[in-house]
Amino acid sequence: MFFHIVLERNMQLHPRHFGRDLRDKLVAKLMKDVEGTCSGRHGFIVAITGIESVGKGLIRDGTGFVTFPVKYQCVVFRPFKGEILEAVVTMVNKMGFFAEAGPVQIFVSNHLIPDDMEFQSGDIPNYTTSDGSVKIQKDSEVRLKIIGTRVDATEIFCIGTIKDDFLGVISDPGATS
Amino acid sequence: MGSIEPFNRLVKLAARAFYDDITTKGENQPKTGRSDNRGIAVVILDALTRRQWVREEDLAKDLKLHTKQLRRTLRFFEEEKLVTRDHRKETAKGAKIYNAAVAATADGQQTGREGDEKLKMHTHSYCCLDYAQIYDVVRYRLHRMKKKLKDELESKNTVQEYICPNCSKRYTALDALRLISPYDEYFHCESCNGVLVAESDKLAAQELGDGDDNARRRRHENLKDMLTKMEEQLKPLIDQLARVKDLPVPEFGSLQAWELRANAAGRSVNGDLNANDPSKSSQGLGFGGTPMPYVGETKVEVAFSGIDQKGENVKSANSSAPMKVLPPWMIKEGMNLTKEQRGETKVETKGGSLTASELSDDKKSTTANDDAKNIQDEYVKAYYAALLMRQREQEEAVKKEQESGNAAMSNEAYNTSTERQVGMKSKREDDYEGDDNEWEEAPPTGGTTEHFKVKDLNVEAEASEDDEDDIDWEEG
Incomplete structure (x- = not known):
């Protein structure tokens, strides 16, 4: 799920940036530092949408670096248990398949794939129904439900299922191309 | 009810x-x-x-x-x-x-x-x-209960576990990312690099710590027990749900709407003497649907003999169907109707306005409002019993006629019914009277229909006669 929230961060800025465009430099560095990171609490920081406020800088003794407390608005993405996501399959193996929904990696084990889908090894490993009408392989898009998340300080990993109503392949790249 | x-x-x-x-x-x-x-x-x-x-x-x-x-x-x-x-x-x-x-x-x-x-x-x-x-x-609740138990039973939404046969180290699917190897399609143990096997009959992985086989089996048993018990104990409820499924749901509407309807109905029930113009006082809302009062408990039992008893039987036999009060002319023999649907209240309103006015001549002082209402009730019931019977006869007759290919006759039969719709108000009383004399003696034949028709046509004049008849009924 996406959220638009305000976060705060202490930015250390090198003295060489002190000048007219100190603020721009600060923001650029913030974006570089923060976007794409993941915190266990808030999820993935997708993008910074604005700066709320920049506090008073504090000069560090000895180094000359200055610390600014910066409040910024950003879009974060945090997967939740029970959430339905659409994801792109990245890898298929005997144990199940991996998929990505944006920055989040999701593993769907073969127990959570409908029973009528069989693993087919070969050049392009895939899961296929007995009549061959539905096929899950690399780059397939699937709709899945998250049934478990593991949230570390810097990483979120999910396991999902497609063994439920309205879940499974939503478009087959083999069929369209 | x-x-x-x-x-x-x-x-x-x-x-x-x-x-x-x-x-x-x-x-x-x-x-x-x-x-x-x-x-x-x-x-x-x-x-x-x-x-x-x-x-x-x-x-x-x-x-x-x-x-x-x-x-x-x-x-x-x-x-x-x-x-x-x-x-x-x-x-x-x-x-x-x-x-x-x-x-x-x-x-x-x-x-x-x-x-x-x-x-x-x-x-x-x-x-x-x-x-x-x-x-x-209730349906949703049952569905959720069943789904939850079934899911647990089939370990549908649980986290898959993997175990290393060499060092019996356990992993969950959440570790999957670390376990994949670039060389083959299996998961490998982090410590001994052995191929992991999926743990098969695992249940309810929420209790990750409780890996004991026995405990798991017990849990499985418990779940199964619970599911069967649930199905057993909730069977009456589920049956009732199934029974109710195709029935129209009783609807009271919002408080205001309900009050309005109830009041309007009440006014006419109580024999609003001034508003003797029934078309104004009752017809407007009457056909739309008079609310059923205190649905569960208001039951007016009428201990009549003969006709009425029969009428009752017919009614109760057919008692399972929509709640809307049907206008009497819509009630046909084959329909499943409840008493409410037969418009008990509503008809009371009709009969009420008429009889009440008549009663007021001689009985006004003695008869309390309630009495009047009871009388009306009884009268109405009797009337409906008769009406039902008559309709049945009529229909049978019509059928017969159709069978015999006598198109003209059946047309006439239909005409009577449509006629009744139009001039209903005053005719109704007469129908009743004519009916319950008729149906007891006369076997349902084409001839009878004819007979009815004739009666129907010269209805208007007889309305007054009916009332005396009516009063006799109550007292007898």
């Missing part, structure tokens, strides 16, 4: 199944024996099945409950979407409207209420069962 009965049964079953041990006390309050109010929820729901819209104070009084307690339970039910509530500020006058509505629907069976002549503005709350929603809520 018709099609609300299955729904009431549903409510009662659901109450006993799910709300039996609901206590409305907060967690922090000491649970002494006295404050233990479990079961009250069931009592309240049961009471509500016997009412329509009811003011909460009145309900509390009837149940001898404290208003606060009742309100707390009702709020709970509102959250559970079993009841709809309405709050409004009203003066004594507003209360009177409601009282009138209740009186109108109570059919003279006023339940221990008093006048409540309050002059202050008070916020009154009203509540009413929401049958449509109850049906859905």
